[in-house]
Every structure is written in C-alpha cells, then in structure tokens.
Amino acid sequence: MTTSVLVLNGPNLNLLGLREPAIYGSDTLGDVEKLCRATAAPLGLDIDFRQSNHEGVLVDAVQEARTAHRGIVINPAGYSHTSVALRDALAAVGLPVVEVHLSNIHRREPFRHHSYVSAVADTVICGAGAHGYALAVTHLARLLDHAQESA
Numbered sequence: 387m388t389t390s391v392l393v394l395n396g397p398n399l400n401l402l403g404l405r406e407p408a409i410y411g412s413d414t415l416g417d418v419e420k421l422c423r424a425t426a427a428p429l430g431l432d433i434d435f436r437q438s439n440h441e442g443v444l445v446d447a448v449q450e451a452r453t454a455h456r457g458i459v460i461n462p463a464g465y466s467h468t469s470v471a472l473r474d475a476l477a478a479v480g481l482p483v484v485e486v487h488l489s490n491i492h493r494r495e496p497f498r499h500h501s502y503v504s505a506v507a508d509t510v511i512c513g514a515g516a517h518g519y520a521l522a523v524t525h526l527a528r529l530l531d532h533a534q535e536s537a
C-alpha cells in the first residue's frame with residue numbers, strides 16, 4: 387500500500403525564487419515540489435504538494451490529511467508566528483508533523499523566532515534552504531517506518 391504524505395506551504399511561498407533570493411534562495415516552489423517528489427519516490431511515499439495564502443484553506447488541508455495522508459511536512463510561512471488555528475488543527479489530526487523553514491528563523495527578526503507550530507511538530511528543520519524539504523520528507527519516512535515497526 388502506498389503511503390501518502392501532505393507537503394503544505396503557507397502564504398507567499400508561491401513567490402519563491404522570484405523575490406528575496408538572498409533570503410529564500412533561487413529555487414521556485416515548483417523546484418521544491420520536484421525535489422520532494424524525487425526524494426519521496428524511492429522511499430515509497432506519494433506526495434500531495436499544496437500551497438495557499440489563506441489560513442482557513444491551510445486549516446482545511448490539515449483536517450483533510452487526517453483521513454487522506456499518513457504524515458505532514460509543513461512550511462507555515464508567516465502563519466508560523468501568528469496562527470493558533472493552524473497549530474490547533476495540526477494537534478487535532480494527530481499525524482506525524484515535520485515543520486520546515488527555508489531560512490534560519492532564529493537568526494532573523496525577533497518576531498520570527500517563535501513558531502506556534504513547533505510546539506506540535508515532531509521535528510523542526512530550518513536554515514537548510516530547499517534541501518530542508520528533502521530532509522523533512524526523508525525524516526517523515528523514518529517517523530512512519532518507526533510507527534509501522536511499533537504498530
């Protein structure tokens with residue numbers, strides 16, 4: 387049975403590669419999607435790759451993942467620092483969660499140092515650029531394998 391995971395991207399990540407390359411790199415979100423799929427395939431994972439600028443759409447995607455997917459990789463983007471609703475949705479669905487940030491949020495403006503999502507994530511990866519997504523997919527596969535072993 388193929389294992390499906392959700393890779394969810396928050397607001398403004400659709401601008402990736404087009405603006406602020408010094409901070410977020412020159413890869414586009416499409417490049418990141420390709421990297422996620424190339425990483426996932428040999429691990430037996432299918433990817434549902436999404437991006438939204440709307441908090442409620444992201445909450446709906448997390449809720450849908452409860453029955454549609456086995457785990458979540460999420461870059462909540464700006465909602466990392468503001469959204470109790472997104473944090474609560476992730477806590478509610480009870481799936482393994484890997485939070486990823488392209489930049490090292492702890493070396494940026496103070497308002498970016500706290501993420502509500504981190505408190506409900508199994509793992510947080512930040513500062514590795516687009517490679518962080520490959521790390522996140524790989525680590526989520528390990529978390530799921532471990533879950534299978536203990537099941």
Ligand SMILES: O=C(O)[C@]1(O)C[C@H](CCCOc2ccccc2)[C@@H](O)[C@H](O)C1
Nearest residue numbers: 398399401402405406463464487488489
């Ligand atoms: O480093 C990350 O991945 C962030 O999640 C990116 C967010 C920003 C999303 C991308 O925004 C862009 C804005 C302009 C050009 C390209 C991307 C930022 O608000 C977080 O603090 C850290």
